[in-house]
Amino acid sequence: MKEVTRKEEIIKTAAKLFKEKGYSAVTMRDIATAMGIKAASLYNHISSKQEILKEIIISLAEEFTQEMEQIKRSNNSCIEKLHQIVELHISITSRNTYGMASLNNDWMHLEEQLNYYLELRINYEENFRSILKSGVNNNEIFDKNVEVMLFSILSTLRSLYIWIPSKEDLNVNKLSSQLSNVLIHGINK
Amino acid sequence: MKEVTRKEEIIKTAAKLFKEKGYSAVTMRDIATAMGIKAASLYNHISSKQEILKEIIISLAEEFTQEMEQIKRSNNSCIEKLHQIVELHISITSRNTYGMASLNNDWMHLEEQLNYYLELRINYEENFRSILKSGVNNNEIFDKNVEVMLFSILSTLRSLYIWIPSKEDLNVNKLSSQLSNVLIHGINK
DNA sequence: TATTTTGACTAACACTTGTTAGTTAGGTTT
């Protein structure tokens, strides 16, 4: 179906603009102009500006949730699971830097889907926290403040969308191992 | 001068709203309503919506710049300088969580001051990078990818505004040492 | 007490916003 394709073009174009100026500052006319059409024409493919935001954010949030469940259920060590989480973030972010900006900055403009999004987010963080906690119990991870560790690692992973686009010829595996290394072992010699 | 006080009230109220919804989604009527007055009355104290954003962001950016110069010029070890940078971020952020949201998310809506802001930001990052680099040269810091380390630490520090408000009875020194510890030594036992 | 200043108000402006209605050219299906 060609309509889906056109709709996805709109979403992609919108995501790029949302990253630059934020959801609220981007008008339907901005999106249309970027596609070389008029604003009213967008409504042949999408039902509202809201829907565009929803499509961008929810699909990403669900992808994170799904992959996290996978990681959680595996039999790897906690440190190994952390490596996998880092790789997950780098992988999704490198494929969708624009969308990740909306996920991070414009989620509060979701309306009907806001609560659903918040559920996914809280659930994701809770799974992340559990992994760190069992790492502490296993003696794999320092018995430092788990909340501080969670905040620190997650902040870094959530900010990848700002940083990744500036890196030419991205090697996901290489970056993954470098970043995991810094997050897990720190910087002090 | 009372005018300054009232102006500062406006800026404080606006910053809070900007954090919740972003600069573009907040109207002058929103700010006025939050203060119990009418939108037009705001213009007795400020000249434009833009000015509010400028006041919030530039004052913070200049505070960071100034303190960074201080840290840079000190004779401390690089690791000690990193501790000071962590403390700097926690200190400023805890005193101004709302403004830090604008600094992070709404800087692109600066107009005349955009270039100045970008200069300050690049300068700050450059100083941060130098500290890490001399740490590597000194053998204080692992010879890992400096850009990855810089990105990781700075992302965490820049995200503090999201996390700090949820912590009741914040102890700046304690949080500072916990966070430095995680950033510098990692989490792996 | 008289005068000025402060800081609110109402009313209005020109412009921008998301969105709808109705139309139409070109391509596809019957």
Add this chain to the structure above:
DNA sequence: AAACCTAACTAACAAGTGTTAGTCAAAATA
């Protein structure tokens, strides 16, 4: 060839936007 569908268009809307002009009561100053 006739009917239909796709995806664009123009025109318009009601609501909301930042901002200005002009007014006025109370407070501060002379």
